[in-house]
Amino acid sequence: MKISHIPFFAFFLLFISYGCNNKNEEVDNQQSSEVEVLTPDPTHGLRPVDLSDHELDIHIFVPEQYYDDENGYPRFVQPIISHNLGEAKWEITLPGRSKWHLVIEETMHDSVTVNDEIERLNNFAFFSYNFVEQNDSTLVYAKNLKAEKTTLDSLESLKNAFYHFYCLRKINGYNLSFQSFEMSDFRKLTVDQMLTSAKYSY
Numbered sequence: 001m002k003i004s005h006i007p008f009f010a011f012f013l014l015f016i017s018y019g020c021n022n023k024n025e026e027v028d029n030q031q032s033s034e035v036e037v038l039t040p041d042p043t044h045g046l047r048p049v050d051l052s053d054h055e056l057d058i059h060i061f062v063p064e065q066y067y068d069d070e071n072g073y074p075r076f077v078q079p080i081i082s083h084n085l086g087e088a089k090w091e092i093t094l095p096g097r098s099k100w101h102l103v104i105e106e107t108m109h110d111s112v113t114v115n116d117e118i119e120r121l122n123n124f125a126f127f128s129y130n131f132v133e134q135n136d137s138t139l140v141y142a143k144n145l146k147a148e149k150t151t152l153d154s155l156e157s158l159k160n161a162f163y164h165f166y167c168l169r170k171i172n173g174y175n176l177s178f179q180s181f182e183m184s185d186f187r188k189l190t191v192d193q194m195l196t197s198a199k200y201s202y
Helices: 002-035 114-121 154-159 188-200
Strands: 046-050 059-063 066-068 074-076 080-082 089-094 097-106 127-134 138-145 162-171 174-180
Touching (some): 046 188, 059 188, 114 127, 114 162, 138 188
Antiparallel strands (some): 046 059, 066 074, 080 089, 089 097, 097 174, 138 162, 162 174
């Protein structure tokens, strides 16, 4: 009589074991799917550069560019940093990339606002501005010649729009403004890269 219960008992143990394994697999799969959700690195393709040798104790990000030295080893292309001793202004450009020109200025106090920059821009008679991103610390805008100053129709004018940005940051005790060089015009991709540099400088 006892012997006849053994197959049933063995089947019962196997059933419980299978159920537990399924539950463990479900938990493992759930944990795996949670781990797989990754946030992309906004500074991917950019490299930090130390400005402390130029009277500004911060690191900024610039695009990674390399050249092969005489031995065939890749070397990082250093940015060109223009700064006059004692001045509170820094300009960063990249050799071979005329369309990267980042300007950093120390504002000396924290009362400067994005609205101040908007007011300044609106004083220019020849240009109209489309503000595509605006918050307390950041401004991204497209710049166009005003309709009465150009022969382009509105659609063509929009296609030929150039972009600029302005960003306020407080880093290591400095009150800083980051902006694209005002006398040049930039495509959106370049402005996005320069703005990323501004947002993630440390």
